[in-house]
Amino acid sequence: MCSLSKEKTTQVTVDADKLRSEIRDKSVKVLDIRKEDDYKQGHIPGAINLPLASLLADDSPEKVLQYAQSFGIGDETSVVVYDDTFGALASRVAWTLEYIGHKDVSLLDITYGTWKKLGLETSSETPSAVKTSHSLKLQPQILATSDYLVPAKEKGAILVDNRERLNFLEQHIPGAINIPYRMLASGQNILRPKDDLKRLMQNRNINADSEIITYCGSVGTLSGLGYYALKSLGMNNVKLYVRSFKEWKSLEKPIEKQNDANYWDLSAE
Amino acid sequence: MSNTSVSQSKPGNAPTHKVNWGRLEEAERFSELVKQYRQGKISRDDFRRFRLQHGAYGSRMTDDYSMIRLKLPAGEVYAEQLEKVADLSEQFSIGSAHVSTRQNFQLHWVALEDVSEVLRGLAEAGMTTREACGNSVRSIMCSPLAGVCPDEIFDPTPYAVAATKFLLRNPMCQSLPRKFKINFTCCEKHGMARMVDIGLIPQIVEINGKPQRGFKVFLGGGLGAQSFVGHQLEQFTSEDELLHTIVSVIRIFDRLGNRDNMARARMRYLVNEMGWEKFQNLVLKERAMLKMLLSILIKLEVDKTPDVLRKISISSEVPSVPQGFARWKKSNTFKQKQPGFSSVFLTLESGDVTATQLRAIAEMAREFTADGQIRNGFTQDMVFRWVRDEDLPRIYSKLLEVGLANPGALTMASVVGCSGTTSCNLALTNSHRLAKEVQRKFIELKIDEDDDLRNSTIKISGCPNSCGQHEIATIGFYGGGGRLGKDMYPLYTMSLGGRSDEDTTLGHSCTKVPAKRVIPTILKIVEIFKSEKKSGETLDLWIRRVIEGNGGPNIKSLETIKDLLKSVVSAPTKDQDEDFYADYGSDGSYHTKTGRGECAA
Ligand code: SF4
Numbered sequence: 017m018c019s020l021s022k023e024k025t026t027q028v029t030v031d032a033d034k035l036r037s038e039i040r041d042k043s044v045k046v047l048d049i050r051k052e053d054d055y056k057q058g059h060i061p062g063a064i065n066l067p068l069a070s071l072l073a074d075d076s077p078e079k080v081l082q083y084a085q086s087f088g089i090g091d092e093t094s095v096v097v098y099d100d101t102f103g104a105l106a107s108r109v110a111w112t113l114e115y116i117g118h119k120d121v122s123l124l125d126i127t128y129g130t131w132k133k134l135g136l137e138t139s140s141e142t143p144s145a146v147k148t149s150h151s152l153k154l155q156p157q158i159l160a161t162s163d164y165l166v167p168a169k170e171k172g173a174i175l176v177d178n179r180e181r182l183n184f185l186e187q188h189i190p191g192a193i194n195i196p197y198r199m200l201a202s203g204q205n206i207l208r209p210k211d212d213l214k215r216l217m218q219n220r221n222i223n224a225d226s227e228i229i230t231y232c233g234s235v236g237t238l239s240g241l242g243y244y245a246l247k248s249l250g251m252n253n254v255k256l257y258v259r260s261f262k263e264w265k266s267l268e269k270p271i272e273k274q275n276d277a278n279y280w281d282l283s284a285e
Numbered sequence: 286m287s288n289t290s291v292s293q294s295k296p297g298n299a300p301t302h303k304v305n306w307g308r309l310e311e312a313e314r315f316s317e318l319v320k321q322y323r324q325g326k327i328s329r330d331d332f333r334r335f336r337l338q339h340g341a342y343g344s345r346m347t348d349d350y351s352m353i354r355l356k357l358p359a360g361e362v363y364a365e366q367l368e369k370v371a372d373l374s375e376q377f378s379i380g381s382a383h384v385s386t387r388q389n390f391q392l393h394w395v396a397l398e399d400v401s402e403v404l405r406g407l408a409e410a411g412m413t414t415r416e417a418c419g420n421s422v423r424s425i426m427c428s429p430l431a432g433v434c435p436d437e438i439f440d441p442t443p444y445a446v447a448a449t450k451f452l453l454r455n456p457m458c459q460s461l462p463r464k465f466k467i468n469f470t471c472c473e474k475h476g477m478a479r480m481v482d483i484g485l486i487p488q489i490v491e492i493n494g495k496p497q498r499g500f501k502v503f504l505g506g507g508l509g510a511q512s513f514v515g516h517q518l519e520q521f522t523s524e525d526e527l528l529h530t531i532v533s534v535i536r537i538f539d540r541l542g543n544r545d546n547m548a549r550a551r552m553r554y555l556v557n558e559m560g561w562e563k564f565q566n567l568v569l570k571e572r573a574m575l576k577m578l579l580s581i582l583i584k585l586e587v588d589k590t591p592d593v594l595r596k597i598s599i600s601s602e603v604p605s606v607p608q609g610f611a612r613w614k615k616s617n618t619f620k621q622k623q624p625g626f627s628s629v630f631l632t633l634e635s636g637d638v639t640a641t642q643l644r645a646i647a648e649m650a651r652e653f654t655a656d657g658q659i660r661n662g663f664t665q666d667m668v669f670r671w672v673r674d675e676d677l678p679r680i681y682s683k684l685l686e687v688g689l690a691n692p693g694a695l696t697m698a699s700v701v702g703c704s705g706t707t708s709c710n711l712a713l714t715n716s717h718r719l720a721k722e723v724q725r726k727f728i729e730l731k732i733d734e735d736d737d738l739r740n741s742t743i744k745i746s747g748c749p750n751s752c753g754q755h756e757i758a759t760i761g762f763y764g765g766g767g768r769l770g771k772d773m774y775p776l777y778t779m780s781l782g783g784r785s786d787e788d789t790t791l792g793h794s795c796t797k798v799p800a801k802r803v804i805p806t807i808l809k810i811v812e813i814f815k816s817e818k819k820s821g822e823t824l825d826l827w828i829r830r831v832i833e834g835n836g837g838p839n840i841k842s843l844e845t846i847k848d849l850l851k852s853v854v855s856a857p858t859k860d861q862d863e864d865f866y867a868d869y870g871s872d873g874s875y876h877t878k879t880g881r882g883e884c885a886a
Binding site for chain 1: 289316319320323344345346347375376377378379380381383393394396398399401402633634637638639642704705706707708715717718721868869870871878
């Protein structure tokens with residue numbers, strides 16, 4: 017494949033074959049976002065464990081920078097992230113790295129569960145990392161805050177809620193549209209093929225140059241996946257409202273709801 | 286972007302769908318029309334007609350979401366189709382699908398913008414939603430026991446499929462005065478031949494010494510604000526005349542049906558207003574003419590090649606019999622006419638089933654059934670057929686694992702409830718949830734084990750329309766609103782004694798029952814029945830006796846029952862009992878609110 021631009025283009029997702037060859041070449045740092053116990057039982061060879069809970073305990077840029085450096089991630093290092101939760105946790109970490117200014121970060125296009133089901137190699141060894149340095153160049157254009165939301169919407173930004181349908185119907189930020197995270201995946205891949213995703217967005221009248229803000233229930237995981245789904249279409253004006261609906265509610269901001277219908281009683285859960 | 290490709294290993298010999306009902310271009314057209322509608326290029330009414338023709342209803346209080354109804358001729362679904370429905374419900378709906386009373390799946394609360402994607406997915410797996418709603422010939426039903434029922438004369442399934450092939454997308458059926466329903470049944474007991482526009486029961490007669498296949502044909506029945514029982518067209522309608530007969534009836538309805546008054550547009554009103562004899566003559570004349578004119582042009586393509594049944598391997602290990610198995614086997618399985626095989630009925634709650642459960646059902650269909658499919662039933666249920674008797678404990682264990690092993694399917698404990706206020710625009714009450722509540726309570730009370738109650742039914746509609754089929758229930762309810770002073774509460778009208786077999790009758794209205802008193806009311810009726818019944822008498826037969834004015838020494842008529850229920854159904858004040866004033870599924874106080882009707886069970 018030839019690329020017109022000389023710059024290295026970063027893919028949103030990386031497939032298993034490519035990752036395996038990069039692991040063999042030692043040209044990639046792999047991050048495993050699952051719980052420590054799960055990680056210890058087996059992980060992709062060479063992967064470093066960063067449980068999402070550890071990151072969320074303090075996701076200030078300084079702390080994230082520390083993590084990156086201690087993992088041996090330099091400014092130019094290729095990073096691939098995976099989890100076992102639809103790719104949502106991995107997305108949140110990838111976005112955080114992007115936010116502190118790390119450019120070369122991708123998602124593995126399958127979950128760890130699928131990796132194992134495919135019979136691909138795993139390891140239970142914990143790799144040792146050599147500390148390195150990484151610069152800090154915050155990317156505020158990919159972050160949305162609660163104050164930003166309303167004025168942006170008034171200027172035409174599209175607010176996307178990535179929670180499940182019933183949660184959305186029950187309450188959401190006024191004017192948001194719902195793209196449940198389940199819609200984004202296909203078969204065993206965490207994201208649908210580009211053409212599929214493109215059609216879904218076109219059906220909703222979302223164009224390549226629309227400004228989009230994604231959010232979800234609490235910490236920006238499902239909406240992180242939403243963020244990368246849109247990025248995979250080459251959309252560049254996408255932001256993550258990382259504090260999401262949990263913060264919105266705690267700030268007692270207005271909430272919209274689908275009234276006068278008992279939709280929860282249709283669920284067989 | 287290339288994706289990691291994952292090949293799924295599936296047992297190789299599982300049958301897959303035989304007829305592809307789907308059309309990808311219809312999905313594309315739907316997507317196009319949604320865009321035009323959003324841009325104001327087509328009117329709301331035109332769009333609405335188009336949407337209904339393609340199986341998408343509006344949802345309660347909003348057109349931005351759709352309820353998508355599949356059209357599953359004869360209720361047949363293959364394993365791979367179940368998995369597709371599971372995926373689509375997870376991706377675009379609420380993670381559960383719903384089995385209707387007409388053998389179809391429904392997906393609720395799908396964003397209008399995604400309907401085309403659902404249609405696309407369905408078409409990929411050979412399914413369609415075309416003419417599942419709107420003024421068209423709706424999905425042609427066929428008893429889920431067709432082909433395995435000991436009382437049937439022959440299997441009507443191929444005829445239901447062939448009739449669908451002829452009528453689906455046929456220009457003749459695109460703009461009828463109102464919806465049109467056709468049911469095939471296996472025998473007199475199973476199915477609803479007298480409660481639809483055209484009902485058909487297989488029959489064989491000897492003509493010139495040769496046995497000749499044909500049907501008993503019933504016309505002009507139907508449930509609704511006004512219900513009618515169908516009339517038999519003639520002694521015997523031979524299979525060669527079947528299509529001519531169906532086409533004649535549809536043509537007459539198309540010409541003469543009431544297009545001015547939607548409330549009286551169903552064919553049963555035409556039959557009723559014209560009088561049966563006149564209508565009957567018209568049909569016979571039309572048919573004679575059609576046969577003369579079109580004898581070469583139309584022919585039903587009935588695929589009579591018998592289904593190849595797979596050998597299913599029975600595990601050699603003797604399974605330990607799981608707890609609850611005997612109770613479940615008694616109420617959820619049906620001995621087929623083929624020795625050694627049973628059909629297995631699943632007790633769902635108001636027809637709801639999760640995506641995960643659908644996938645498990647697909648796996649079980651592959652593993653345990655010789656025909657590799659399931660059939661959706663008439664009572665919001667799903668049916669495995671061709672299961673080996675020896676496998677029943679194993680299939681039960683599997684069902685237990687996914688929460689599908691509830692007993693009661695073929696008994697009064699399995700309750701039908703339409704969608705009510707969960708999604709329907711016309712609903713006054715949450716009939717859907719009420720049905721679930723009644724069922725849970727009755728399974729807890731082991732009502733399914735009581736032989737006196739086995740063949741009775743409970744059915745609940747959320748308004749006077751009859752999507753929940755309350756009129757043919759032994760105990761039926763339809764929703765409305767009640768009031769004490771200025772406070773409103775959800776209230777049902779109860780009817781007793783309905784049935785849908787060869788003695789089809791509509792239930793007789795008995796009394797009004799507040800939503801929160803429905804369970805104690807039914808229990809009270811059972812209690813009265815127990816003290817009055819003759820030995821060996823079942824609830825449905827006793828109720829028939831009550832209606833005839835001969836219910837036992839203490840029960841003269843329905844009026845007596847009404848009196849005995851007075852204390853149960855009386856309304857407390859809001860201060861005494863606040864919960865009484867809230868419908869199931871809501872904590873706020875009750876008020877009625879409805880939108881434009883598109884009617885949806
Ligand atoms: S219109 Fe049909 S589905 Fe809706 S509440 Fe009435 S009976 Fe139920």
